[in-house]
Amino acid sequence: MAADRDLAVAFVRAWAGPGPPVRSGWEVTAATGVRGLRLLHEGGAFREFLLTETNPAAYGVLEENAKRFPGGIARRADGRVRPEGGEFDYVDVDPYGTPVPFLPAAIRSVRPSGVLAVTATDMMVLAGVQRGASESRYGARPVRGRLAPEGGLRILLAHLARTARDLDRRIAPLLAYAKDHYVRAYVRLDPSDGTAPPDPIGPVDPGTWDGPDVGDRGPYGPLWLGPLEDPELVAALRAPPEAAREREVRGFIERLQDEAGIDRPFYYEPNRLAALLGLRSPPAVAALRDALRARGYRAGRTHARPEGIRTDAPRGVVEATARTLAAQSQNARVRA
Numbered sequence: 662m663a664a665d666r667d668l669a670v671a672f673v674r675a676w677a678g679p680g681p682p683v684r685s686g687w688e689v690t691a692a693t694g695v696r697g698l699r700l701l702h703e704g705g706a707f708r709e710f711l712l713t714e715t716n717p718a719a720y721g722v723l724e725e726n727a728k729r730f731p732g733g734i735a736r737r738a739d740g741r742v743r744p745e746g747g748e749f750d751y752v753d754v755d756p757y758g759t760p761v762p763f764l765p766a767a768i769r770s771v772r773p774s775g776v777l778a779v780t781a782t783d784m785m786v787l788a789g790v791q792r793g794a795s796e797s798r799y800g801a802r803p804v805r806g807r808l809a810p811e812g813g814l815r816i817l818l819a820h821l822a823r824t825a826r827d828l829d830r831r832i833a834p835l836l837a838y839a840k841d842h843y844v845r846a847y848v849r850l851d852p853s854d855g856t857a858p859p860d861p862i863g864p865v866d867p868g869t870w871d872g873p874d875v876g877d878r879g880p881y882g883p884l885w886l887g888p889l890e891d892p893e894l895v896a897a898l899r900a901p902p903e904a905a906r907e908r909e910v911r912g913f914i915e916r917l918q919d920e921a922g923i924d925r926p927f928y929y930e931p932n933r934l935a936a937l938l939g940l941r942s943p944p945a946v947a948a949l950r951d952a953l954r955a956r957g958y959r960a961g962r963t964h965a966r967p968e969g970i971r972t973d974a975p976r977g978v979v980e981a982t983a984r985t986l987a988a989q990s991q992n993a994r995v996r997a
Contacts, residue, residue: 664906664913665845666696668898669778670703671910672836672847673751675897676776677706682732684750686710687770689740689763693722696755698730703903711747713738743770755780760817761798764824771850776835779821782843787813804865804881808873808927810839811965815926817844818885822860829853831860836898837889838917838964861887865926871976873927874937888924895921919961920971928969934983944986946970952982 677684684706688697691712701710709732714720720737727733738744740754743766752767752775754760760779771777781787786794788810789803796802799820804812814837822832831853837846864882867875875881895918900911931943944952946962950970953960958974972979 662696664904664909665780665840665843666699667901667904667906667910668913669696669753670699670901670903671898671914672778672894673700673704673706674899674901675894676835676847677704678897682706682708684708686751686753687744687747687749687767688712689752689754689767690714690756691723691735692716692719694726694733694735696753698726698733700751700753701732702730703901707751708732709734711736711744711749713740713744715739741766748772750775751778752776753778757782759783759786759798761820764821765828768825768828768830768850771830773850773852775850776847777821777832777850778845778847779817780843780845781813781817784810784813784842784844787816787844789813801883802879802881804875804884805878806876807930807933807966808875810844811927812875812881812884814839814844814846814889815884815886816882818846818848818889819860819862819883821846821848822862822885825850826853826860831857833891834885834887834889835891835894836917840913840964861885872925873929873976874933875927884926886926888922890917890921892921913964916962916964916967920963921961923959923961923971923973925971925973928963928965928971929979930966930969931983932968934980935987938980938983938987940983940987942987942990944983944990948986949979949983952986953979956982 686707691714694712697712701707711734713736724735727735754763789805799816801816830850832848835847862883864880866880898914900907935943950960960972963969963971
């Protein structure tokens with residue numbers, strides 16, 4: 662998870678911007694404190710950071726680690742309970758498995774318009790292998806197959822939105838992504854005054870869905886159907902100079918920036934398009950992206966899969982474009 666912690670530092674720097682370190686943070690399930698102490702030491706935003714842990718062996722290491730960083734506060738405490746008197750600008754929930762038990766206390770502990778960061782590693786549940794567990798834990802039917810990780814991310818965001826709403830808060834995703842064996846979301850928590858429009862949450866029914874093919878086992882969800890990123894914040898992301906995986910993080914940020922602002926669920930893959938349409942060969946990723954842009958649609962590489970393209974073009978346009986590119990490629994081979 663070194664690259665993910667690198668990205669957390671990049672997020673905090675982009676979110677906080679220049680200025681003195683005046684913010685406060687809480688890492689709910691800190692273990693030995695690696696994530697929270699890196700944010701304190703490298704993020705440039707925090708004057709203090711509370712790190713809580715219940716496991717006695719981990720806490721012993723955490724306590725020693727926190728002593729090395731001014732502003733680091735180690736406390737042996739249950740992360741499901743809001744710290745007494747605690748209200749923070751930034752709260753990070755990064756447990757092993759599901760974050761669900763920790764969310765109510767975490768949400769209550771975020772100052773108005775502060776940030777909640779949440780990781781879920783229970784991908785067997787979120788990605789549909791354990792469908793019953795997803796329905797009982799997150800209240801949603803998961804997507805199966807290659808789109809399942811993003812489906813899991815959107816299930817998590819929908820659950821976050823519903824939990825926040827129950828506590829008179831609203832979420833605004835600043836950065837959310839699916840990567841490797843986990844999904845992670847950074848959301849701003851705003852007060853809910855009852856006048857804002859409903860959250861963009863709903864089902865995806867394969868019979869009426871006009872986006873990328875999601876299979877025929879739906880309806881899926883409810884899912885978060887709104888944006889995953891704030892384009893302005895994503896544009897400000899930079900791999901931190903202390904990054905342990907600088908090249909990996911820089912490449913991942915570039916894909917995030919390429920798709921930022923294309924607020925459409927799921928993505929297309931040329932290989933999958935070729936199989937569904939019976940094409941002899943898939944269109945090149947860059948060629949498909951550029952052709953969609955030439956037709957006036959937004960299109961970009963997606964963070965979710967290196968060969969994926971996110972676009973606001975209807976499925977029929979994407980399929981017609983793929984057919985045209987395949988025919989052009991075939992004609993070029995014949996002429997050669």
